[in-house]
Amino acid sequence: MFERFAVEARRVVELAAQEARRMHHDHLGTEHLLLGLLAQPQDPAARVLGGFGLDLEGGRRAVLRALGGSGPERDAAALAAIGIDLAAVREAVESDFGAGALDAPPPARRPRRGGPRFTDRGRQVMALALRAATGRRARRIETGHLLLGLLREGGGVAVRVLREQGVDLADLERETEAALVSGARAAS
Template sequence: MFERFTEEARRAVGQAGRESAELGHGHVGTEHLLLAALAETADPAARVLIEAGLDRAEARRAVGRLLGTGGDAQALASIGVDLEAVREAVESVFGAGALDSPSQPEPRRRGWFRPEGWAARSPFTARARKAVELSLRESLRMKSGHIAVGHLLLGVLREGEGLGARVVADHGLDLAEVRRAVEVAMG
């Protein structure tokens, strides 16, 4: 399925993992997919929410209120250290992902002990996996031939029960109206 993702959508899925890590969460949920979509500020679908007053910073505050943040991030923020600004500064000098921990190869397992499928290897919640699956369905419904950031956002909205949709609704936006506006913005 990931071969259908545009470069921006792939970047957003990776960003969702980074959002989770920066907030000190042990999972990737629909709220992290929403934050990652909002990080793609040039994307027409993200612009729909941004122009409605729900930018990444506002959404991040809402996620923090709903789930809390990791202790280190909260302690640094209390003394005026903006971790996102630090990450951007480091990545501007050393390249994207410079602060990410190096990936460890999974041990090769055989038989009964080998995990199967994406769900076994993924920190994604069931709702986030459903939202990604729904993004594929949205792409097919719209006859797009690819999965873009807008499709990910539509998947989060269509899933409707995760924290991503709750953040949008709690901001005073109607999910159905946002869906229609995103579809129009995507053409």
């Protein structure tokens, strides 16, 4: 399937899988693909997303919020609200039990061989990216096609994150199309 992917687009999928593992997810969904796009800030698709105020760290926080997960910042803020200084607690525990005593244990279940598997929505994004590329008679699937696939899938966590960040999806789609056109001209 990935033989038609440009090197940068393949890298997005690899980075998405890394993000899934980082979050201890055994699946690769639209949210991970969005983070994979944001992880290459020099890439045209990431630059388009950056023009809408999105970056990798903000994307990670937004995905965690959308998934209802907690992150270290959220945990520390919740504890501080009830008068507990997390840094002081960590320091006290580590002085008694050693450095890293509070670090999370490895995930209980082993990831599947070959890494996380695509969700149905993730597979749909891939199909829509291929359709976007073939509709433009492109020889390769570029990162912009992946972004179009995310937008056109329309119902995944990635789209929910984009909406929650105040992104006008129609504007983002137009900007992505324009970036693909200008990239095609530059390659000719």
